[in-house]
Amino acid sequence: MGMLNKEIVSLINNNQEFVLTSHVNPDGDSIGSEIALQKYLSSLGKNAKVLNYSSTPANYTFLDRDNVIEQFDESRHKSLIEHADVIFVLDTNEYSRLRTLEPFIRSSKAKKVLVDHHLGYEAASGLFDCYMVDTESPATGEMLYKFFKDIAESSSKDIKDIISRDIAIALYAAIMTDTGSFKYNRTDSETHEIISQLLGYGISPYDIYSEIYNKATIGKLHLLGRFLNNITMVHEGRTAFSVVTQKDFEETGTDEYAIEGFSTHLMSLETVVLGIVITETKRGVKLSFRSKGNVRSNELAGEFQGGGHMNASGAFIPGAKLKDIVSEAADRAEKYIQ
Ligand SMILES: [Mn+2]
Structure with missing residues (x-):
């Protein structure tokens, strides 16, 4: 070999x-x-x-x-x-x-x-x-x-x-x-x-x-339902993001581990080249980025002091407010998807 x-x-x-x-x-x-x-x-x-x-x-x-x-x-x-x-x-x-x-x-x-x-x-x-x-x-x-x-x-x-x-x-x-x-x-x-x-x-x-993979709970599927329902497309459909809040976790009886794999759904959208999963945690806001082709998601993550690979990266912003981060992430994303 x-x-x-x-x-x-x-x-x-x-x-x-x-x-x-x-x-x-x-x-x-x-x-x-x-x-x-x-x-x-x-x-x-x-x-x-x-x-x-x-x-x-x-x-x-x-x-x-x-x-x-x-x-x-x-x-x-x-x-x-x-x-x-x-x-x-x-x-x-x-x-x-x-x-x-x-x-x-x-x-x-x-x-x-x-x-x-x-x-x-x-x-x-x-x-x-x-x-x-x-x-x-x-x-x-x-x-x-x-x-x-x-x-x-x-x-x-x-x-x-x-x-x-x-x-x-x-x-x-x-x-x-x-x-x-x-x-x-x-x-x-x-x-x-x-x-x-x-x-x-x-x-x-x-x-x-x-x-x-066949280990889901009904709570996880209910959380996924909320996540899918909250998907927002911006930049002519090239960026998709969705938000999961503490309230979503509480009401579905799940925790932050349950969002594993959710980004796949954003990336399954034909026009999307950048997907952002935004999670409200107890200590701050977590951003998870996925991208297709040459879209440098790791550089976008770097703007939030995070990092990773070109097509998969993340960042954590301690003490941040969900509302502020959602608009900031979408704004900052625009220059990476050209
Ligand atoms: Mn490996």
Whole structure:
């Protein structure tokens, strides 16, 4: 397949204590990649702990049947990070997205390994000891698959001696979620070939999809109803935004996690190139931007001290009033959609 990352292989072979982590608000790729790597390391007899800032979202707990993921707690985990031999940071190249783990990981004497597919890793240059980066890859889970495959080939092992059924499920979930169920641009024939190999384990695409996406509550659908009803189109239909208020959350019995995926509906509008989800939280106003093509949503987010990727970004304005932000966001958006 590719070139075996020998540096990472020798770090794995020559060490015993591992810590794995990923970004705040973990997604299917972060949880799936953590589980896959944790299970691989365990199979080699290594001690591998997964520590996350956030708790695991309910729709991904099925990947962690053995409860290996722990929510970071300074008093319990500080010395574990300090004394680890190797720390893997998966699916983000920004230390700040590790939130409260950041200072402990940065000051740990452990070798730090970055495994990620996001743009902007140049900024992390020198902050890790070892890099496995592929910005063309659709998912960290796909990078790990190739890494495992390379290990198998270089040691003349069967891939099934390395990728167990549980690892296959975790990698499948990682790749499925980060490719938008195999529809985003970076989904290519290689992705489908890898998925084909994973399906060889007899795993069920329907069951995995259902575990992750068919978990809505009636409250979430009622909230979605309000969100759809509130969609406003401006700039000749090129920008669409909608607002979710604290009252909406209260009256539908939901919380801020329930808006995940709502932006897809804005982007499904044919004429729209920029979508903005505006959420009133208890501490301020949250803006979530999505865009199509060359519309630089991250620069718009930057105007609100936020950031992200060109087509997906966000910002948080503490203490702001919803009404002010709605008009400001729409006004500032105009110059980005030309
Ligand atoms: Mn990812």
